[in-house]
Amino acid sequence: MTDLAYSAYLAFYLYLIMVLIQWAVATASKAKQPNATPGKLDDSLSHGSFVFRTHRTFQNTLENSLLFVGTVLLAFVISYQSTIFAVCMWVYLAARVVHMVLYYAIATEKNPSPRSYFFLIGVLANLVMLVLLGLRLM
Known part of the structure; x- marks a missing residue:
């Protein structure tokens, strides 16, 4: 296994661990x-409640998981290896972890909140991964 593949597998594994932690x-x-x-x-719960924020963090991750997991699994199936793709996986993971920590820590109804920026970073990382896969498949 190449270092690049290992890095991608590790990022994916840690993403799954993050989802498990959010669920727990x-x-x-x-x-x-x-x-x-x-x-x-x-x-009656809202952002002032830690229970609400942990629930919403987990639900938000689930809402975004299909696109990330699908993108990554497609890359793995076609044996796509790219440094940019692997970096995007790590950026996505880091953005989701920071999003989670901010959602747990900051009780705000404000939009955009600080967590919104990390949500967007994750979306952009996933978009780049999709474009890279699309270019590879053409």
Whole structure:
């Protein structure tokens, strides 16, 4: 295995670990609430609630996972190796981790919030990866 492939696999693995951590934090914080019902979030919660923020962080990651996971798996299936692609994977991972930390730490209804910028960095990294794959497939 090349160093480039290893780097891409490691970034993907760490992304999966991040998703697992988000799920665990969201589940644990919600379960500690009085009268917690599995699968239901209290409608009165908003950004002031850590439970709400952990839930939204996890949901936001799930909403964005299909595009990232699909892009990465397609690259792996066609054995696409590119330094730029691997760097974009790491940028995406870093942006999602910072997004997560900011969402956990900052209770704000303001838009854009600081986490919004890292969301956009992740989207741009994924867009570059898609373009690179498209160029490879042509």
